[in-house]
Amino acid sequence: MGVAMAEHEAQPLSPFVDLTRSEWARLRDQTPLPLTADELEELRGLGDEVDLDEVRDIYLPLSRLLNLHVRGVARLYEATKTFLGTYAERTPYVIGIGGSVAVGKSTIARLLRLLLARWPDHPRVSLVTTDGFLLPNAELERRQLMQRKGFPESYDRRALLRFVAAVKSGAAEVSAPVYSHLTYDIVPDEKVVVRHPDIVLLEGLNVLQPARPRENGVSGLAVSDFFDFSIYVDAAAEDIRQWYVTRFLRLRETAFRRPESYFRRYAELDHDAAVAQAEHLWDTINGPNLNQNILPTRGRATLVLSKASDHSVQRVRLRKI
Ligand SMILES: Nc1ncnc2c1ncn2[C@@H]1O[C@H](COP(=O)(O)OP(=O)(O)O)[C@@H](O)[C@H]1O
Numbered sequence: 001m002g003v004a005m006a007e008h009e010a011q012p013l014s015p016f017v018d019l020t021r022s023e024w025a026r027l028r029d030q031t032p033l034p035l036t037a038d039e040l041e042e043l044r045g046l047g048d049e050v051d052l053d054e055v056r057d058i059y060l061p062l063s064r065l066l067n068l069h070v071r072g073v074a075r076l077y078e079a080t081k082t083f084l085g086t087y088a089e090r091t092p093y094v095i096g097i098g099g100s101v102a103v104g105k106s107t108i109a110r111l112l113r114l115l116l117a118r119w120p121d122h123p124r125v126s127l128v129t130t131d132g133f134l135l136p137n138a139e140l141e142r143r144q145l146m147q148r149k150g151f152p153e154s155y156d157r158r159a160l161l162r163f164v165a166a167v168k169s170g171a172a173e174v175s176a177p178v179y180s181h182l183t184y185d186i187v188p189d190e191k192v193v194v195r196h197p198d199i200v201l202l203e204g205l206n207v208l209q210p211a212r213p214r215e216n217g218v219s220g221l222a223v224s225d226f227f228d229f230s231i232y233v234d235a236a237a238e239d240i241r242q243w244y245v246t247r248f249l250r251l252r253e254t255a256f257r258r259p260e261s262y263f264r265r266y267a268e269l270d271h272d273a274a275v276a277q278a279e280h281l282w283d284t285i286n287g288p289n290l291n292q293n294i295l296p297t298r299g300r301a302t303l304v305l306s307k308a309s310d311h312s313v314q315r316v317r318l319r320k321i
């Protein structure tokens, strides 16, 4: 006991419980696997290596944890209602999913949407990505921000904040603009509408950004002030850079060939020139954004999923309550 205590005391204090993959996988308990290999194939993003073992070991325990948390919040809601003595409608449970470009956030978000919707307590799960709140290219050009796409200043942050605030205020219907990776721009006149969901997943690079200091030095609200839970998808910067380059090479064979693709000109590049172009985009935009804006928000998450170079999650850190 004394020795164990001494060892324990030698560990630096952390607000997170740190679990290995096998420790985390055991926490799945009896949660059944509610999806097929075909369904998984359909939602998997280009280059993301998630398979059914990964779903079983990583995402089923996560789905179980989130279900327990949603149920816990339902009890808290009843307590607050008793206290207030008046009726205030329960609002959706909001989960933020953040991390670098090319780390695989969108696959995880689509997978969680499916897994969470299969619990009877919360069947209606909406997914919104923050790229819809990027400023349109014309406006980015006007502000000389085309080389800063994905940086905090390239978003309409007020509109994003208003969106999550409306969701968390219990608004019956909230809509968000839509971005196309293919045209590399906001899609005019298109909207994604969120109606009475039980859970909202908000996925994007900058969901954990702290509040912006205002002129008088006082901080305003941050998007994450409206989150009930947040997930940061983590990996070594060098691995993510490699995944970005590999994905770029695959896109060169697929999406870039489509006539409406903004990156059409890259479809004609030979292998070495394509690698150099992808590395240039990474080293001038996405890498600096990861270092300067995204990675510093990791410690604000409720849960950190850490991927190894083969894309498998090998470590999970869960914030202590
Ligand atoms: N230039 C592109 N053309 C078409 N699809 C793209 C392009 N860039 C990224 N995508 C797709 O957009 C989605 C989001 O990518 P990204 O923002 O890098 O986040 P993540 O890899 O973390 O999901 C991925 O499914 C990816 O395959």
Ligand SMILES: CC(C)(COP(=O)(O)O)[C@@H](O)C(=O)NCCC(=O)O
Residues within 6 Å of the ligand: 101, 129, 130, 131, 132, 149, 150, 151, 203, 204, 205, 206, 281, 285, 286
């Ligand atoms: C659209 C993105 C900013 C991601 O936005 P998010 O959904 O995370 O808000 C990113 O995928 C992107 O296009 N970055 C610009 C540099 C590049 O072309 O890779």
